[in-house]
Amino acid sequence: MPGVHVAQKIEADTVRFGLLRRVRYEPFNYSRRWSLRTLFLIATVFLYAPIVVLVIFSFNDSRRGGNVIWKGFTTKYYSKAFQNDELMLAFANSLTIALVTMVLAVILGTLTAVLLWRFRFPFKPLVEGLVSLPIVIPEICMGVSLALFFSSMGWMKTGNLMWPLNLVNITIAHITFCFPFAAMVIRARLDSFNRETEEAARDLGASEWRVLKDILIPHMRPGIIAAALLAFTLSLDDFVITFFTSGPNTVTFPVKIYSMVRFSVTPEINAASTVLILMTLILTWLALRYQRALER
Amino acid sequence: MTEPIISIRGVSKRFGGVTAIDNISLDIEAGEIFALLGPSGCGKSTLLRMLAGFEHPSDGSVLLDGKDLTRLPPNRRPINMVFQSYAVFPHMTVAKNVAYGLEMERTKRSEIRTRVAQALEQVQLEGLGDRRPDQLSGGQRQRVAVARALIKRPRVLLLDEPLSALDAKLRDAMRLELVKLQEMSGVTFIIVTHDQYEAMALADRIAVLENGCLRQVDTPRSLYNNPVDAFVADFIGNVHTFDVSKIDLVEGRMRVHADILGPLMIDKPIPEGLLPGVQTGRGRVLTIRPESIGIKTGETYVPGHLTVSGTMGDIAFQGQHSVVEIRINNSRSISAIVDDATARELDGLGHETTVHAHWAVADMHLLESSIN
Amino acid sequence: MQQRAGQRPAAFIATGLPGIGWLLAFFVAPLSIILLYSFGENVSLTQVETTGTLENYRRIFEPEILKLGWRSIRIAFISTLICLVIGFPMALVIATSSQRAKPWLLLLIMLPFWTNLLIRTYALLNILGTRGRLNELLVWLHGGMRQALDIIGLSEAGLLADRFTPITFLGTEGGVIYGIVYVSLPFAILPLYSVLERMDTSLLEASIDLGAGQWTTFRRVLLPLALPGVLTAAVITFIPALGQFLTPDLLGRGQVDMIANVIERQFKRANDWPFGSALSLTLLYVTFLLLTLRAFSDARRARRTENRG
Numbered sequence: 001m002p003g004v005h006v007a008q009k010i011e012a013d014t015v016r017f018g019l020l021r022r023v024r025y026e027p028f029n030y031s032r033r034w035s036l037r038t039l040f041l042i043a044t045v046f047l048y049a050p051i052v053v054l055v056i057f058s059f060n061d062s063r064r065g066g067n068v069i070w071k072g073f074t075t076k077y078y079s080k081a082f083q084n085d086e087l088m089l090a091f092a093n094s095l096t097i098a099l100v101t102m103v104l105a106v107i108l109g110t111l112t113a114v115l116l117w118r119f120r121f122p123f124k125p126l127v128e129g130l131v132s133l134p135i136v137i138p139e140i141c142m143g144v145s146l147a148l149f150f151s152s153m154g155w156m157k158t159g160n161l162m163w164p165l166n167l168v169n170i171t172i173a174h175i176t177f178c179f180p181f182a183a184m185v186i187r188a189r190l191d192s193f194n195r196e197t198e199e200a201a202r203d204l205g206a207s208e209w210r211v212l213k214d215i216l217i218p219h220m221r222p223g224i225i226a227a228a229l230l231a232f233t234l235s236l237d238d239f240v241i242t243f244f245t246s247g248p249n250t251v252t253f254p255v256k257i258y259s260m261v262r263f264s265v266t267p268e269i270n271a272a273s274t275v276l277i278l279m280t281l282i283l284t285w286l287a288l289r290y291q292r293a294l295e296r
Numbered sequence: 297m298t299e300p301i302i303s304i305r306g307v308s309k310r311f312g313g314v315t316a317i318d319n320i321s322l323d324i325e326a327g328e329i330f331a332l333l334g335p336s337g338c339g340k341s342t343l344l345r346m347l348a349g350f351e352h353p354s355d356g357s358v359l360l361d362g363k364d365l366t367r368l369p370p371n372r373r374p375i376n377m378v379f380q381s382y383a384v385f386p387h388m389t390v391a392k393n394v395a396y397g398l399e400m401e402r403t404k405r406s407e408i409r410t411r412v413a414q415a416l417e418q419v420q421l422e423g424l425g426d427r428r429p430d431q432l433s434g435g436q437r438q439r440v441a442v443a444r445a446l447i448k449r450p451r452v453l454l455l456d457e458p459l460s461a462l463d464a465k466l467r468d469a470m471r472l473e474l475v476k477l478q479e480m481s482g483v484t485f486i487i488v489t490h491d492q493y494e495a496m497a498l499a500d501r502i503a504v505l506e507n508g509c510l511r512q513v514d515t516p517r518s519l520y521n522n523p524v525d526a527f528v529a530d531f532i533g534n535v536h537t538f539d540v541s542k543i544d545l546v547e548g549r550m551r552v553h554a555d556i557l558g559p560l561m562i563d564k565p566i567p568e569g570l571l572p573g574v575q576t577g578r579g580r581v582l583t584i585r586p587e588s589i590g591i592k593t594g595e596t597y598v599p600g601h602l603t604v605s606g607t608m609g610d611i612a613f614q615g616q617h618s619v620v621e622i623r624i625n626n627s628r629s630i631s632a633i634v635d636d637a638t639a640r641e642l643d644g645l646g647h648e649t650t651v652h653a654h655w656a657v658a659d660m661h662l663l664e665s666s667i668n
Numbered sequence: 669m670q671q672r673a674g675q676r677p678a679a680f681i682a683t684g685l686p687g688i689g690w691l692l693a694f695f696v697a698p699l700s701i702i703l704l705y706s707f708g709e710n711v712s713l714t715q716v717e718t719t720g721t722l723e724n725y726r727r728i729f730e731p732e733i734l735k736l737g738w739r740s741i742r743i744a745f746i747s748t749l750i751c752l753v754i755g756f757p758m759a760l761v762i763a764t765s766s767q768r769a770k771p772w773l774l775l776l777i778m779l780p781f782w783t784n785l786l787i788r789t790y791a792l793l794n795i796l797g798t799r800g801r802l803n804e805l806l807v808w809l810h811g812g813m814r815q816a817l818d819i820i821g822l823s824e825a826g827l828l829a830d831r832f833t834p835i836t837f838l839g840t841e842g843g844v845i846y847g848i849v850y851v852s853l854p855f856a857i858l859p860l861y862s863v864l865e866r867m868d869t870s871l872l873e874a875s876i877d878l879g880a881g882q883w884t885t886f887r888r889v890l891l892p893l894a895l896p897g898v899l900t901a902a903v904i905t906f907i908p909a910l911g912q913f914l915t916p917d918l919l920g921r922g923q924v925d926m927i928a929n930v931i932e933r934q935f936k937r938a939n940d941w942p943f944g945s946a947l948s949l950t951l952l953y954v955t956f957l958l959l960t961l962r963a964f965s966d967a968r969r970a971r972r973t974e975n976r977g
Contacts, residue, residue: 028869030757031764040761043754047780047853050791053801057794112687119680121673127684130691136904137955138911140928141702141948142695144935148705148945149698176694179687239786240913244935254786261790261918273787280782288775348877371879383874387892396888400879441874448878 051277058270077271087272090256096164097252098235101174105231106224108175109182113223114216116183117190134180143244146173150245159247166250173245174235181234182227189223222294229287233280299362301326301484302347302452307356309342309508316342318508319356324452329478329485331499333531336490339508344454344488348377360451371400376445377454380461382437384429390416390440391425397448415443418477435466442474446481455487459494471497492532496520504528525664526581535583536630537665543580552662554582556624557602564662581665588659589632591620591642592652603654604630608645622653699952705945716941724946733930733947740926743841743916744909747848751856751905752898754849759860763867774861781854789914792847796837796919803834839921847915856905863897896969903962907955927951 030036061074081087112131116124134142150156150169159166193216201211239254246255253276260269300323309317317339324330332340345351346358349370357366365373376397385393391412398408416422419439429437438458445453458474459467475498478485489495495502496516504511504519504527512524516532523529526537538554550562560582567580595603609621609629618639623629632653634642645651673680706725708718727733762773780788795801810832837843871893875885913928920926927947934944 028764028867028872030760031762031766031769036757036761039754039757043758043853044776046850047777049801050788050795050850051780051783053794054787054791108687108690111683115680115683115687118671118683119673119676120670121680127688130696131687134691134695136907136959138907138928138951140911140913140931141952141955142698144931144944144948145698145702146694147935148701148941149694152701172694176690179690183687233782237782237784239784254784257786257790261793265793269790273784273790276784276787280784281779284775284779284782348873350873350876370873370876371881377874377877379870379874381868381870383868383870385871385874385889387895396875396880397878400884444874444878 054270055274055277058267058274060267060270062267077267078275081268081271081275084268086251087253087256087260087268090251090253091272093164093167093170093251094236094253097167097171097174098232100167100171101178101235102228102232104171104175105179105182105235106228108179109227109231110186110220110224112179112183113186113190113220116187117193131180131183134177135184139177139238139240142177143173143241146176146241147244156247159250166247169245169247170242170250170252173241174238177238177241178231178234182231185227185230186220186223189220189226193219222291225290226287229283233283236276236279298326300324301361302486303359303362304343304347305357305359307343307346307353307358309339309346309351310354316508317346317353320505320508320510321356322503322510322513324484324486325501326484327482328500329475329487329498331487331489331495331502332505333489333492333495333502334505335531337507338505340488340490340505341456343505344377344456344486347375347452347486348454349373349375374448374451375454376448376450376452378438378441378445378456378458380456380458382441382461384432384437384440384444386429388429389425390421390427390429390432393429393440394425394444394447397444401448411447415447418446418480419443419473434462435470438462438470442477446477446483450483452484452486455485457489458487460489460491467494474498496532502532504531506531523583523661523663526583529583529585529661529663533585533587535585536589537581537583539665540578540580540582540662550662552582556604556628557582560602560657560660562657562660562662567662567664579665581663583661583663584655584659586619586631587633589630589653589655591622591632591634591638592654593645593649595652598654600656600658601654602657602660603652605650605652606630608642608647608649608651611639611643613639622651702945702948705942706949708942708945710940710942724943725950727943728946728950736925736930737927739841739924740910740928743845743848743924743926744906744912747845747852747909748856748902748905750845750849751853752860752901755853755856755860755901756894756898759857759864762857762861763864770865777854777857785851786914788851789847789918792850792919793838796843796846798834798836798838800837802837806835807832838919839923841924843919844912844916844924844926847919848909848912851915852905852909855908856901859897859900859904860894863894863900867893896966899962899965903958907958910954911951 057070058077059073059075060070061076062069062071116128116131121127146169155169158168161168197219198211198215201215206214237254239258242252242255243258246252251259253272257269257272260266302322302324304320304322304324307317307320308315320339320343332343334340342351346353349365349368349372353366357364359365360373360375385396388396394412394415395408398411403411412425413422416425419442421436421439421443424432424436429440432440438461442453455474459470462470471494474485487495487498489498499516501513501515502519503513506527512519512528514522519528519532523532526535529535530537538557541553541555543553544551544559545566548566550564550566551559552562553559562582595605597603604622604624606622606624606629609623611621612619617633617635619631620634620639620642621629621631630653642651704718705716707720707722708716709721709723711717728737758777762770762777765773793800797803835842837846867890871889872885875889876882880888910926911928912926913932916924916926916929917932920929928951931944931947931951934940934947938944
């Protein structure tokens with residue numbers, strides 16, 4: 001009798017497992033396990049602690065070795081950072097480059113996304129590969145190749161031009177690595193486009209231009225805004241490529257901080273960094289708010 | 297009476313403040329195909345997952361062969377499941393999928409091999425053991441899922457909406473095959489479905505659930521002929537309902553006043569709690585099935601029948617039979633199912649022609665309405 | 669669905685020309701230039717002539733460069749491994765959290781990633797110094813453990829040294845690996861999360877239903893199904909790690925140079941552009957090799973899916 005055998009087995013197992021008051025048996029409940037939660041917490045601390053310490057020590061009243069011992073609260077390094085003309089120029093440079101990059105990367109990215117989404121053409125996989133390549137190749141390779149390119153074209157001299165024209169090399173470099181990201185983001189958004197809405201508009205008498213303006217662009221808008229934010233952040237963030245394409249007169253914020261760090265570690269760097277971190281936070285907050293508004 | 301294989305005793309399940317299952321007690325006999333039937337959200341899937349061990353009752357217990365397995369984890373229960381999505385492991389071959397459960401029991405390799413071959417033959421997948429699941433059709437994948445569960449020789453096999461993902465043709469074939477597999481293996485099948493026809497065609501007995509409550513448990517035929525309330529009547533097939541306004545209980549016979557039908561003498565068992573004298577009929581309805589309704593053009597008296605007059609509406613051709621709509625008044629119409637010959641005859645009549653629907657008073661049921 | 673380019677030539681050119689033209693001018697052309705330079709020689713301080721020499725490629729096989737290349741691969745490999753080992757459980761936690769918590773946990777992980785890379789690396793200097801926060805934490809833990817040993821009466825057993833010697837992170841491979849893990853971890857978590865988030869939980873339930881325990885289910889079902897995500901995470905962590913410049917530069921203090929630091933030196937100090945070009949291209953080839961391998965494994969999967977019938 002299989003039934004009898006089974007009943008005995010159940011009885012034995014119940015004795016073993018019945019001791020546990022509540023046996024939860026969902027196989028995908030990893031977020032409820034304390035061991036994994038603890039690991040998550042430790043890793044989060046690992047990610048945030050350096051940034052938090054940096055922000056705290058930007059208020060440290062200590063000149064040298066300012067990052068080791070707490071000597072009291074001050075905001076003087078913020079005023080010092082704001083009075084540092086070179087640092088402020090670098091900051092202005094970074095923002096200018098990021099803004100121009102954002103606009104051009106979005107335009108190029110939108111067009112490329114529509115190209116890849118809309119058309120079938122020979123060697124399309126090759127073109128898709130070309131567009132995604134700047135995303136994946138090591139930054140140093142891109143920095144080096146652009147540096148050689150600008151110098152062999154004689155464009156390194158543009159660094160002596162009047163501001164902001166002197167930033168043209170860096171901006172070109174930034175657009176080159178930012179717009180493929182923009183294209184990917186917008187292309188992904190286009191995947192959710194319902195072709196029938198376009199056909200419906202046509203059916204109701206809309207011209208090609210009206211379809212673009214009334215149907216396609218409004219659909220792409222969240223993607224375009226996400227792409228713009230991404231391009232802005234990537235441009236503001238970049239160090240390696242800028243390092244290779246900038247000259248002595250065209251220093252961006254990260255490059256300036258880099259040279260300051262090499263020289264000495266001062267609370268002023270902490271203060272300047274904190275300002276940039278704050279900007280990142282505000283940008284993220286704006287992006288989130290926009291996303292929320294869309295979902296509503 | 298033999299001991300039931302599965303005994304569900306006073307089981308409730310609450311998720312937060314929501315009651316998914318409300319105090320259900322149910323016995324399932326060994327060797328039968330048992331269906332849990334109800335609309336989506338009625339708690340039938342939760343009940344099935346409880347039997348598998350993936351959900352735990354807030355109250356009550358589940359017994360298998362008379363032993364409590366409420367606290368037993370799913371991998372310790374001699375109960376296996378065929379998932380709605382089939383859940384065939386996409387990274388394993390068919391044979392590996394089927395062997396998986398035996399490997400967990402540490403069965404000998406040679407035995408696994410012979411039993412996998414047998415199981416694949418049983419579900420007519422011989423020679424496909426080396427295929428990968430993504431090279432199989434939906435029906436074949438379901439067979440893999442069934443073979444994978446049956447190879448463990450479970451006491452009970454649970455099937456979650458087994459036919460819902462298949463197209464209509466395949467569904468009929470698979471339905472017959474499931475019945476055959478059950479007869480061959482002798483394993484008790486418990487099937488969850490929202491499809492009344494599926495439940496009626498497959499199951500020996502059906503439990504009808506609504507809003508987490510058990511409405512009725514019986515054979516398909518009894519459910520159809522003797523539903524306990526209007527919900528069951530409407531879910532097992534279709535019914536027309538007529539609201540009852542009042543009931544007179546006169547000398548042990550009921551006189552029922554229903555909205556458009558007028559007073560009728562109904563010779564049915566008198567519902568419990570009905571006192572002699574005039575009563576309100578609120579909460580009760582008279583029901584009649586469309587297939588019990590006949591249509592005639594002239595007004596002739598049929599003994600024991602009730603006649604309702606109306607005008608011809610639309611006729612929907614459905615092959616062997618047609619559905620005829622008769623408009624009683626502006627807000628009310630009833631439909632009748634008639635054979636092809638009658639349909640053709642009625643088709644010649646124009647709209648607005650007066651016709652007469654009639655049915656035997658004895659075919660009507662006095663039921664509690666489902667709105668409670 | 670898609671239109672042939674020939675049907676609307678004007679629209680095709682209008683959408684295609686700007687982006688593709690830009691890439692040809694500022695991406696393909698610069699890469700071609702370093703390809704040319706890699707076969708060139710310095711003729712004067714700033715003049716390079718392409719002579720077709722293979723000397724630059726031969727120099728890559730000099731022991732010193734090979735040693736650096738091997739170190740780069742080792743550091744990148746270890747960092748990637750650590751990122752996967754920490755990132756996988758973290759991605760699991762996020763993927764199995766409630767729908768309400770998910771976006772916030774993701775944001776929590778991604779926020780540091782949006783912070784400037786240079787600033788993040790710089791911030792680590794303060795953590796990793798011999799008098800930095802990490803060593804402070806270790807001293808504290810050491811003290812706590814000593815006290816615990818005192819209480820259970822094992823203080824004399826010599827299990828722990830009396831005084832904690834601070835660990836040197838800066839200027840060591842360990843410090844550089846710490847830095848690379850720190851900057852890449854969020855990036856490694858994303859592909860892991862996206863594959864786990866799409867995981868069909870009924871497969872895991874089926875495994876349990878068939879008699880497997882939690883660990884067997886993890887090993888035989890969850891992990892194999894998450895493998896594509898793990899591979900993607902590995903590739904997108906390994907490639908940037910291999911070409912890391914900033915981390916070895918700031919945290920390695922010139923003592924743990926990786927391949928990118930050598931490349932930088934050729935351009936900024938040694939002024940040996942042809943050799944720098946050859947090194948960059950080699951790094952690029954390794955990248956291509958990895959991407960090709962990844963694409964092949966994807967294609968195999970795709971082919972299997974196509975064969976259905």
